[in-house]
Amino acid sequence: MNLDSAKKVFFLESRENLQRIEENLLTLLENAHDQEFINALFREVHTIKGSAGMFGYQDVTNFAHVFENLLDGVRNGEVGVSDQLVEVSLASHDYMKNLIDFAENEKAVPDEVVSEGEVLIERLKGFQSETENKEKQKAALINYESVESRKPQTSTADTSTGVENRYWHISLRFGENIFTTGLDPFSFIGYLKNIGTIVNVIPVTQQIPEFKDFNPEICYIGFELDFDADKGIDKVKIMDVFEFLTDDCTVIVLPPHSEVDHYCQMIADLPESAVQIGDILTQSGTLTKAELEEALELQSSKSTDDGENHPLLGEVMLKEKMIPETVMEAALEKQKENRAKEEQRKRSIRIDADKVDQLITLVGELVISGANIKQRIGQTDDTDLSEAVEQMARLVDDVRDSTMYIRMVPIGETFSTFKRTVHDLSRDMGKQVELVINGGDTELDKTLVEKIQDPLMHIVRNAVDHGIESPEERLAMGKKEKAVIRLNAFHESGSIVIEVSDDGKGLSRDRIYAKAVANGLVTSGQNVDDRTLWNMIMLPGFSTAEKVTDISGRGVGMDVVKKNIDSLRGVVDIESTEKQGTTIRIHLPLTLAIIDGFLVTVANQKYVFPLDMVLECTDVEFNQDDKEGGNFFTLRGEVLPYLSLGELFYGDNFKNIDKTNENRVFSHDDKNKIVIVEYARKRAGFVVDHLLGELQTVIKPLGKLFYNMHWISGATILGNGEVALIIDVPRLIEYVGNNVKLRGKK
Amino acid sequence: MKEKRIYEKEQHENRTMVQLLSFRQGREIYAIKIHSVREVIDSIAITPIPLVPLYIKGVINLRGNIIPVVDLNARFYGDKGEIIKTTSIIVIEVPFEEELVTIGLMIDAVKEVLMFPEEEIDPTPDFGTNIRTDYISGVARHEDNYLIILNVNSVLDIAELSEFTCEAAIVGE
Numbered sequence: 001m002n003l004d005s006a007k008k009v010f011f012l013e014s015r016e017n018l019q020r021i022e023e024n025l026l027t028l029l030e031n032a033h034d035q036e037f038i039n040a041l042f043r044e045v046h047t048i049k050g051s052a053g054m055f056g057y058q059d060v061t062n063f064a065h066v067f068e069n070l071l072d073g074v075r076n077g078e079v080g081v082s083d084q085l086v087e088v089s090l091a092s093h094d095y096m097k098n099l100i101d102f103a104e105n106e107k108a109v110p111d112e113v114v115s116e117g118e119v120l121i122e123r124l125k126g127f128q129s130e131t132e133n134k135e136k137q138k139a140a141l142i143n144y145e146s147v148e149s150r151k152p153q154t155s156t157a158d159t160s161t162g163v164e165n166r167y168w169h170i171s172l173r174f175g176e177n178i179f180t181t182g183l184d185p186f187s188f189i190g191y192l193k194n195i196g197t198i199v200n201v202i203p204v205t206q207q208i209p210e211f212k213d214f215n216p217e218i219c220y221i222g223f224e225l226d227f228d229a230d231k232g233i234d235k236v237k238i239m240d241v242f243e244f245l246t247d248d249c250t251v252i253v254l255p256p257h258s259e260v261d262h263y264c265q266m267i268a269d270l271p272e273s274a275v276q277i278g279d280i281l282t283q284s285g286t287l288t289k290a291e292l293e294e295a296l297e298l299q300s301s302k303s304t305d306d307g308e309n310h311p312l313l314g315e316v317m318l319k320e321k322m323i324p325e326t327v328m329e330a331a332l333e334k335q336k337e338n339r340a341k342e343e344q345r346k347r348s349i350r351i352d353a354d355k356v357d358q359l360i361t362l363v364g365e366l367v368i369s370g371a372n373i374k375q376r377i378g379q380t381d382d383t384d385l386s387e388a389v390e391q392m393a394r395l396v397d398d399v400r401d402s403t404m405y406i407r408m409v410p411i412g413e414t415f416s417t418f419k420r421t422v423h424d425l426s427r428d429m430g431k432q433v434e435l436v437i438n439g440g441d442t443e444l445d446k447t448l449v450e451k452i453q454d455p456l457m458h459i460v461r462n463a464v465d466h467g468i469e470s471p472e473e474r475l476a477m478g479k480k481e482k483a484v485i486r487l488n489a490f491h492e493s494g495s496i497v498i499e500v501s502d503d504g505k506g507l508s509r510d511r512i513y514a515k516a517v518a519n520g521l522v523t524s525g526q527n528v529d530d531r532t533l534w535n536m537i538m539l540p541g542f543s544t545a546e547k548v549t550d551i552s553g554r555g556v557g558m559d560v561v562k563k564n565i566d567s568l569r570g571v572v573d574i575e576s577t578e579k580q581g582t583t584i585r586i587h588l589p590l591t592l593a594i595i596d597g598f599l600v601t602v603a604n605q606k607y608v609f610p611l612d613m614v615l616e617c618t619d620v621e622f623n624q625d626d627k628e629g630g631n632f633f634t635l636r637g638e639v640l641p642y643l644s645l646g647e648l649f650y651g652d653n654f655k656n657i658d659k660t661n662e663n664r665v666f667s668h669d670d671k672n673k674i675v676i677v678e679y680a681r682k683r684a685g686f687v688v689d690h691l692l693g694e695l696q697t698v699i700k701p702l703g704k705l706f707y708n709m710h711w712i713s714g715a716t717i718l719g720n721g722e723v724a725l726i727i728d729v730p731r732l733i734e735y736v737g738n739n740v741k742l743r744g745k746k
Numbered sequence: 747m748k749e750k751r752i753y754e755k756e757q758h759e760n761r762t763m764v765q766l767l768s769f770r771q772g773r774e775i776y777a778i779k780i781h782s783v784r785e786v787i788d789s790i791a792i793t794p795i796p797l798v799p800l801y802i803k804g805v806i807n808l809r810g811n812i813i814p815v816v817d818l819n820a821r822f823y824g825d826k827g828e829i830i831k832t833t834s835i836i837v838i839e840v841p842f843e844e845e846l847v848t849i850g851l852m853i854d855a856v857k858e859v860l861m862f863p864e865e866e867i868d869p870t871p872d873f874g875t876n877i878r879t880d881y882i883s884g885v886a887r888h889e890d891n892y893l894i895i896l897n898v899n900s901v902l903d904i905a906e907l908s909e910f911t912c913e914a915a916i917v918g919e
Contacts, residue, residue, distance in 0.1 A: 717807050723805055
């Protein structure tokens, strides 16, 4: 077996695990008592530990083990969730990420990193020893304060003591596929004898289906065990026995005299219904009837605490003499949910991005040759053939769309990485900031997502660093102590908009104006509108921050942001109100590879406008006098700037070029054809010679030679092999909008 | 005849041989080392691009890829090169930012492929040429003529060629 490819998967998956760990930790901060997140955290760390061990990354395994122990403590309620705990866990997450990075690059871990890890391990253990000490103080009674404190009000003094059972209780549910992995469930039980005595074994057979559905390769059976452990055997040692079980197996170990609460949790975690488990537990003598009733009652009161509107299950159960149907339904519901999750996981596959790119290139070729066929068919009068071709063309369209869709990924994942950034930054700077994410499921091209990450990161950091005031300042201004930064993503007229807005102090007009004067961008006293002024902060070397911090304010940054977004054919827009906040809006094209276009000619050359930016095409007669006053025309009462592409491209020579074109289809008069486009909420008109209609275009890059040319964004090959240039509408609108008087080159 | 000459040159096995592609531009004969040449094509429809310097002739569709074409006459002498019957495009790969960039070079006529002993190539003379000396990597005598061997990476220096702004064409207020 090729270990390298397996390792690759390990690194990929570990990164995903780590990301989920981070997400869960951050959610835990807001939602400290949600068992679901704690369980998820534990699972992720456990997976990393297990797979790192398989590949022999001992340092990762060792560290993950300590981390996992702490999380196990949290899961069992032995350790309370606190801000410090989350901080340490975040640091542990970073450290594991570090270790995995070193492992991937096949580098030895430097000493300073190792010692960092040792410090972390001590801190992690510190949390545990705290609870251990408490345990000792209370001697025989196993009573966890942290649990008690987060218990609902219903628990009184007598329920907080453990159950009578003086043995360990172990629940085992093997995954369906355990036989195929070559493991023998029984050997685990056999091994338990080495560290203690098994008091009771009850097989759980409820999952065995009817004979006709029975598959001998699937493990249906589970066990409930009561176990008398030898001296010195603790939970970790018992768990170690089941180390090799895969993730789809459930192992729950409860210490002697565990709280009813824990049993209740266990019942909820097992796939069988509460009644079935309850029967087994009372039969084996693990729980007395009274204890079981208490457990079920607790469970029901818990679910009402969650704010759900269930009838009091305890009451129902008592009335109906231990037939808590709702509990059973809930259990069934949970099973359904799990199954759905499992199926979801099975439905998605991992594909190498290169393969997708190759497919997209091929589809691009297909679109071109499809257009070619269509054009040739137009010259014959075979209606059957042209109908068949028409149908094929529609299919090609669909293939194109679905192919492009493969590359689309939701931006949510990128957004959530900023949670950590905001958390860390605001902590370091003593600010209180909440990050609100909207439209995380907006999908955009994977390449775009990757390239937008850094610019966004910079904007978010800027917002925390410069935008948001300190809590004292905020209170003094009558704002809420906790600031809000919003990340929004949505579609708007053929582009994707990503917005970062904060409710901080906003841009200071006076300071930016002063700086602009100092830099010689405007002369003192000159009237400049807000938008122009805000855009100046994206110029190189322009920073109004009074003090430079680690994070930002060096005057490099916003210009880099703008440059990056420019290279993606995007546009940055800034809105700001002093004392109320700033919104930075990034408009991005939907995709980078294939677009619908609108074909026109200028001086016998073909040009393409991206169709989603085209609002309409119309004939206009310009009043010569108007023209002298500036390039504006009026369309249904709206004044729009316009630009003649011919005059821009060829200057005065344009008049002498013969513009008759045999391809012209729309009109034969000599009126000016104007294409009206909109981008980033700005409109402008472009005068062209002829309108040729819509077509699908595969954008081909023009290459490095045209790196500095901004008015075309690429080229496309037409059906007959001719090359047409694609107009970069955002950039041209920028020129026109800036009201620059356009004159052609001599 | 041509085959025969290449064969004869290969006889000098003890010498390092360089394979060259020679072509005519104006009245001069130039040659470039063949390893950077991908192919030679007839001049096909070149799509002009407005608002770019004269040395960028336009772009062509080379089997589905868009390739820029540089006008050698404009690059060397600053005058637009005319398209004549023998005009050809040499498709060349030049390294730029750790990648190979494909560029077409428009020339008047392709001549032949030659094998040349390395030591017969003389260093660039300091004067006596009418093009920039950094374009030239060496000079060799060949059939009573001087053959100017071009330094492709300098003639087609992407960093230099892409150093233009279309904003220059737009005159501010």
